[in-house]
Every structure is written in C-alpha cells, then in structure tokens.
Amino acid sequence: MTTFLDIILMDGYGYHVWSVLLIFLILLFINIFWVSQRLKKLLSDHKDLVD
Amino acid sequence: MNRSNVFIAWSMKMGSPPGFFNWSTKWCFFIGLLSFLVLTVGLFWGIFYAPTDYKQGDVYRIIFMHVPAAILSQSILLLMASFGFILIVWRAKIAGMFVRAAAPVGASFTLLALLSGSIWGHPTWGTWWVWDARLTSTLLLFFIYTAIIGLYSSTDNKITADRSISLLSIVGIAIIPIIKKSVDWWQTLHQPSTFSLTSSPSMSYEMYLPLAICVVGFYLLFIYILLLRLRVEILYRERDTSWVKDYLNQRIG
Numbered sequence: 001m002t003t004f005l006d007i008i009l010m011d012g013y014g015y016h017v018w019s020v021l022l023i024f025l026i027l028l029f030i031n032i033f034w035v036s037q038r039l040k041k042l043l044s045d046h047k048d049l050v051d
Numbered sequence: 052m053n054r055s056n057v058f059i060a061w062s063m064k065m066g067s068p069p070g071f072f073n074w075s076t077k078w079c080f081f082i083g084l085l086s087f088l089v090l091t092v093g094l095f096w097g098i099f100y101a102p103t104d105y106k107q108g109d110v111y112r113i114i115f116m117h118v119p120a121a122i123l124s125q126s127i128l129l130l131m132a133s134f135g136f137i138l139i140v141w142r143a144k145i146a147g148m149f150v151r152a153a154a155p156v157g158a159s160f161t162l163l164a165l166l167s168g169s170i171w172g173h174p175t176w177g178t179w180w181v182w183d184a185r186l187t188s189t190l191l192l193f194f195i196y197t198a199i200i201g202l203y204s205s206t207d208n209k210i211t212a213d214r215s216i217s218l219l220s221i222v223g224i225a226i227i228p229i230i231k232k233s234v235d236w237w238q239t240l241h242q243p244s245t246f247s248l249t250s251s252p253s254m255s256y257e258m259y260l261p262l263a264i265c266v267v268g269f270y271l272l273f274i275y276i277l278l279l280r281l282r283v284e285i286l287y288r289e290r291d292t293s294w295v296k297d298y299l300n301q302r303i304g
Contacts, residue, residue: 010109046299
C-alpha cells in the first residue's frame with residue numbers, strides 16, 4: 001500500500017524535488033516581500049509628510 | 052476611429068504612468084489569481100501524476116520548475132531589451148520603469164534555473180556543477196542581471212540610470228543565442244532543448260502537457276510580480292504628482 005511518506009519521498013530523490021520547490025517559494029516570497037516593504041516605506045514617508 | 056488610431060490611443064494611455072497604473076489596478080488581482088491556479092494545476096500534475104521517467108526516476112520532476120524558470124530567464128532579458136529600445140528611441144518614461152522593475156525578477160528566475168539545475172545535476176550527472184557551455188552561459192546571464200541592478204543603484208539620476216540599464220539590456224541579449232545554441236555548438240553534459248518550435252516534443256505528452264501548463268503559469272507569475280513591482284516603481288517616481296498624492300492619501304485613510 002502506498003503511504004503518504006512514499007509519495008513525499010518518491011523513489012528516494014523526493015527531497016531534491018521538494019528543495020527546488022522550496023527555493024522557488026523562497027524567491028517568490030522575497031519578491032513579494034520586497035514590494036510590500038517598499039510600499040510600506042512609501043506610505044509611511046507620505047504620512048510623515050502629511051503630518 | 053479606425054484600428055490604428057485605437058491602437059495609438061491605447062499605446063498613449065499605457066505609456067503614461069497614471070494610465071498604466073489605473074489599468075494595472077483592474078488586472079493585477081485577476082492575473083495573480085490566474086497564475087496561482089495555473090501553477091497549482093501544473094505543479095500538482097507534474098509532481099504527483101506525471102509518469103516516472105524510466106531512466107532518471109522521480110528526480111526528473113525538477114523539470115517542471117527548472118525548464119519554465121530557464122525559459123523565463125531568457126524571455127525577461129529579451130523583453131527588457133525591447134522596452135529599453137522603446138525608451139531610447141521614443142523616450143517613453145514607463146519603458147525605463149519596466150526595465151528597472153523586471154531586472155530583479157529576471158535575476159530571481161535565473162537563480163532558480165541555476166540552483167534547480169545544480170540540484171538536478173547531482174544525482175544524474177554525479178556533480179553539482181560543471182563549467183559546461185549551457186551552465187556557464189546561464190551564469191553569465193545571471194551576472195548581466197546583477198550588473199543591471201547594480202548599475203541602476205549606482206546613480207541618483209534616474210533618467211541616466213534608465214538609459215544606462217536599457218543600453219546594457221540591449222547589449223546583454225547577445226548572450227541569449229549563445230545560451231540557446233550552446234547545446235548544439237559545444238559538447239555539453241546538458242541535454243538538448245526541451246521546447247522547440249520546429250519539432251515535436253521529445254517526451255511523452257503525459258509529461259509534456261503539465262510542463263507546458265507550468266510554463267504558462269510561470270509566465271503569468273512573472274506578469275503578476277512585474278505589475279506589483281512596476282506599480283510601486285510608478286508610485287515612487289511620481290510621488291510628487293497630485294494623482295499619486297491623492298492615491299496615497301486614500302491608502303493612509
């Protein structure tokens with residue numbers, strides 16, 4: 001019977017595939033985070049200017 | 052109004068920062084959602100349901116991220132060079148912002164292609180890295196992106212910076228045919244191109260179809276991240292204009 005662990009580990013090289021997926025998600029997060037931080041700074045600068 | 056006039060009017064609207072910003076407000080969420088759905092289907096299909104490769108086993112599933120990232124790493128530079136050309140010839144301000152916003156995204160996808168290739172290479176080639184023509188030329192592409200990002204940051208004059216990075220993007224596209232043809236021109240460990248416009252796919256359709264879906268998903272994701280970056284870039288550059296001040300006032304309530 002195929003268990004969840006079998007699916008995750010695949011034929012023993014599953015961690016290679018998952019590590020690539022993880023790198024992809026980290027790079028995606030960095031890109032989105034950068035945008036949100038820059039927008040946050042822009043808004044706080046504008047708020048300081050208005051105040 | 053005839054078609055060419057409609058196109059010119061649309062181009063003028065898209066070429067102006069407020070016009071583009073308003074247009075992207077409507078489309079950004081939709082493109083983000085679509086990229087998420089397409090990528091989820093493609094990756095889920097590729098990782099869990101596509102058949103196992105008879106030679107490489109399951110490790111070949113890295114292809115569903117590696118190939119789209121590699122395709123995008125080259126497409127983004129081509130797109131940047133096109134917009135760089137538009138900036139230099141027609142001096143459209145938005146084109147410079149596009150080049151600036153796309154460079155870090157291009158660098159991210161190139162880094163993903165390099166790292167995923169390295170992780171894939173370890174079990175299949177027995178090494179993390181070789182100074183192979185395809186790998187080395189892709190590494191050079193990554194350096195071109197970092198040079199573009201560095202060059203932009205090195206000057207405070209954004210008009211000069213835009214023109215400089217546009218010029219570097221145009222010069223930089225010389226690397227694209229070298230990357231593309233590296234597997235044909237030199238003896239390499241890297242396999243020949245997976246996607247070809249002139250021949251039928253070399254893999255079974257059960258593998259090719261999720262790969263094609265992943266490529267579409269990666270393109271949509273690129274458009275989404277680019278729109279997010281471009282919107283912030285527009286707000287930064289135009290922060291002294293009344294329309295941006297109104298927008299920011301609305302955001303801070």
